[in-house]
Amino acid sequence: MxxxxxxxxxxxxxxxxxxxxETVLNYRNNYELLIAVMLSAQTTDIAVNKATVKLFERFPTPESVTHASPAEIEPYIQSIGLYRNKAKYMFQCCQQLVEKYSGEVPNNRKDLESLAGVGRKTANVILSVGFGIPxxxxxxxxxxxxxxxxxxxxxxxxxxxxxxxxxxxxxxxxxxxxxxxxxxxxxxxxxxxxxxxxxxxxxxxxxxx
DNA sequence: AACTCGGGGCA
DNA sequence: TGCCCAGAGTT
CATH class of the missing domain: 1.10.1670.10 (Helix-hairpin-Helix base-excision DNA repair enzymes (C-terminal))
Known part of the structure; x- marks a missing residue:
């Protein structure tokens, strides 16, 4: 060593x-960053990048996701694999964002890791890339x-x-x-x-x- | 600690 | 066309 x-x-x-x-590119806000990184789990993020263009046209905010359902999300992310889980996580995560955090992405590890589909790796990306926190x-x-x-x-x-x-x-x-x-x-x-x-x-x- | 979820990329 | 790749949640 x-x-x-x-x-x-x-x-x-x-x-x-x-x-x-910039390995995490073209995301306009921390909501998009959070979802994109979450969807990247066990997937190449080239595939995620492609899928998220239309995904975020259809779901531009956490609120827009809560008004839909996991089943409505699935077609947009089928190309990235593990899509049923991820559609469910995305839906639950956005529900949490709206209900607990006024639709904003929280800026601390504890709250981030409490979100569905967000583990330590995703939380660290949001903290460092999204918020500039070490x-x-x-x-x-x-x-x-x-x-x-x-x-x-x-x-x-x-x-x-x-x-x-x-x-x-x-x-x-x-x-x-x-x-x-x-x-x-x-x-x-x-x-x-x-x-x-x-x-x-x-x-x-x-x-x- | 092992298992599950699922597609794309490349040999 | 079969092997390899990539995290989070659940049991």
Whole structure:
């Protein structure tokens, strides 16, 4: 495993490679962001991006969702898989938003994680990307990149990775680190055939614990 | 801790 | 065309 200093350096190099990537794109408000991230669970978000164009035309607000039903949501998200669950989560989540939070997306972890279909990863994305609150969302891309580059042990859980990254990075870097690492994981450090070797700068720091 | 939900992408 | 990918909830 890399030392903390070395791990921080590798992450800063990944940020330098992709300094301004926005992996969560084209969402106009935190309602759209929340739903889009929620729908992304176990799915490629390219598929989610396509589906959400028409989805948000039909359901522009939480209120508009509560006036419909899960069955009315399903046709819009059939292409993304697990769609019955997700239609149900989206409906219940919007009911909660309207009933408990005046139709606004809450800005703290406890309330976010109380919403249907919202777990720790989704909550962290909303906090960091939606509200600019220091938080670090660990999905399988982040997990793979961190393990492949020996930043964390191979057996580390998402929560352990989250806590470790927060302990080695300054808070103001967390959101961009998340987005840059995801971009790197999606496009270069693939699950199969990772091409990280083409990025020798990532290996400059070889200091291990 | 194991199981379930379901499609798209790629070899 | 069969294998692999990607989180949250439930039991």
């Amino acid at each position: 890399l030392t903390k200093e070395c791990a921080r350096q590798v992450i800063e190099e990944i940020i330098a490679l992709y300094p301004n990537v 938080a670090f969302a660990v999905d399988t891309h982040v997990s793979r990149v961190c393990k492949h580059h020996d930043i964390v042990p191979a057996k580390a859980t998402p929560r352990q990775i989250e806590d470790y990254i927060i302990s080695i990075l300054p808070p103001e870097l967390l959101t961009q680190a998340h987005q840059s690492i995801i971009f790197f994981g999606r496009n270069i450090c693939h699950p199969r055939n990772p091409q990280c070797e083409n990025y020798p700068q990532l290996y400059c720091c070889q200091e291990h614990i």
